[in-house]
Amino acid sequence: QLFLSHFLDIWTPLALIIVAGVLQQNVYGAVIKQGKVNTLRVENIDNLQNALFGGDAWVIYCKDESQDVSSFLKTTAELFAKSPRCDGHCFVGKVNCKSKLPSGKSIMKRFGIKTKKNVPTLIFAYNGRKPSQLDPKVFTKLMKGKKGVYELSGKVLANYVSKLSVPKMRHINKPRDFDDFCLKRRYCV
Secondary structure, eight states: OHHHHHHHHHHHHHHHHHHHHHHHHHHHTOOOOTTSEEEOOTTSHHHHHHHHHSSSEEEEEEOOTTOOOHHHHHHHHHHHHHOTTTTTOEEEEEEOTTSBOTTSOBHHHHHTOOOBTTBOOEEEEOTTOOOEEOOGGGSEEEOTTOTTOEEEOHHHHHHHHHHHHSOOOOOOOSHHHHHHHTTTOSOOO
16 A cells, blocks of 8 residues: 555555546647648647648648538548558648638638638648648539539649649749749748
């Protein structure tokens, strides 16, 4: 009994520190995982900025409570994890795009994102370029047996994004080209 009391005196504070760290990490969404749908928050501006401007390829879903796209996003994230083109640099995230950034603007206003009825709003950011809204053509496919009816396709989206995530050879002919193709980019080839 004396051993148990001594053991608890030593390990209880350590266990509380570990639990507090895990809770803080989960509350602020500090861990980014490949192959998973990562929750991004304006409160954790470092992760959000890294997703939007960091150089890795990110497909970010603007959360809408009326749309359930979780299986579509999960499939896309899993395909990214398996893609040799992505090589560990393609991620899927979701964020409330109506949240206010430190500048006071919402994500939607900051990047000129428009919502469309019955279509998920997806943002694509890669290689340090300005994030842009994805056209539904790059994440939908025709449903078999239904003319003119489209469905979400994680495979179509993963193929599109993985092709764009591969660095391309650029010719630098003038100083402006160096600025356009190299600065603030993950890859400068």
